[in-house]
Amino acid sequence: MEQIVYVDGAFVPAADAKVSVFDRGFLFADGIYEVSAVLDGKLIDNDSHLARLERSVGEIALALPETLPRIVEIQKELIARNGLIDGVIYLQVTRGAVIPRDFVFPKEAKPTFVMFTTAKDIVNAASAKTGIAVKTMPDIRWARRDIKSVALLAQVLAKQAAAEAGCQEAWMIEDGQVTEGGSSSAFILTQDDVLVTRENSSAILPGCTRKAVMKLAEERQLRVEERAFSVSEALAAKEAFITSASLFVQAVVTIDGQRIANGRPGPMTNRLREIYLEFARATAV
Structure with a gap:
């Protein structure tokens, strides 16, 4: 089964997933990430992780590109598309890609939002x-x-x-x-x-x-x-x-x-x- 990832509004095969070389996450580590566990195809303690995500982006004045309810919908669809039973789901939001490279927050930047899953037997490790x-x-x-x-x-x-x-x-x-x-x-x-x-x-x-x-x-x-x-x-x-x-x-x-x-x-x-x-x-x- 080919892995499907989420990139800026689209579910795409991992081999086709692309993020700009000018992305500020790549150039400045200007971004936030979260990881939630998945058991039996369901999200574990996910509200807590999304609350921490919301707090972290707020601390660096970075707007989430989606609402929290919509993020949950994307997470669940990604789990389903990958047939994930047990493992984790990773999400990352950065300040986006802008040319030229500059330290100051770019006003015109659109956040980059990616998600992917990883199978892992957490319970029986x-x-x-x-x-x-x-x-x-x-x-x-x-x-x-x-x-x-x-x-x-x-x-x-x-x-x-x-x-x-x-x-x-x-x-x-x-x-x-x-x-x-x-x-x-x-x-x-x-x-x-x-x-x-x-x-x-x-x-x-x-x-x-x-x-x-x-x-x-x-x-x-x-x-x-x-x-x-x-x-x-x-x-x-x-x-x-x-x-x-x-x-x-x-x-x-x-x-x-x-x-x-x-x-x-x-x-x-x-x-x-x-x-x-x-x-x-x-x-x-």
Whole structure:
């Protein structure tokens, strides 16, 4: 089946999809992206992702080319056209293409809007059973990490270094504290059974899966604390895990080659993954 992508109002074969070389997303990373999970052909927690999209474009004075209800219609049609059962749907909006190249926002630019799907078995991922290894890296990103910008070079370099070290994720470190993963939110479970994750601010992206997991935990009277934590605190924790739209909840079992607890996914992480999957399936649209 040939993959179909969405480009500026048209559904086209991937091989025929084109964006101008003068597009500001390509030239300046002047754009925003979002990723929503798909299970059983349905969108997971999509309202949260679209709300974050709307906030991010607002922070850089970029107008969405479609209304949110219309974006949902496009997402669903793209899922259907690709026969996607499980995976993710990616969308990106940039400030568009204008000649000549100039740093200042062009008044006549029309936003570029693209979407595509990727098949992925999130539920049965092997790493959900084994846990993942993390490598720590200095957080060299810009100061507005709360904006889901397409400017991801720092994350690319961090995740490449992690991959070369045999790890599946990088944890970004600033002032001795963990900010977040290269493409995920970071959590630990302390020895006194408190779930800890960094508080939302311009230092991290406000994770949609993070938000849902925290709410689900609090509804079950689990103690949740939003604050920074260090790598040494993570290594001394009962459990550690990450959350993201493309992974849901996954255990972290080593950091820089050092085991956390017994080096296997812990019962709290496994239970939170189960709870999130129940939530995802119950609220899918």
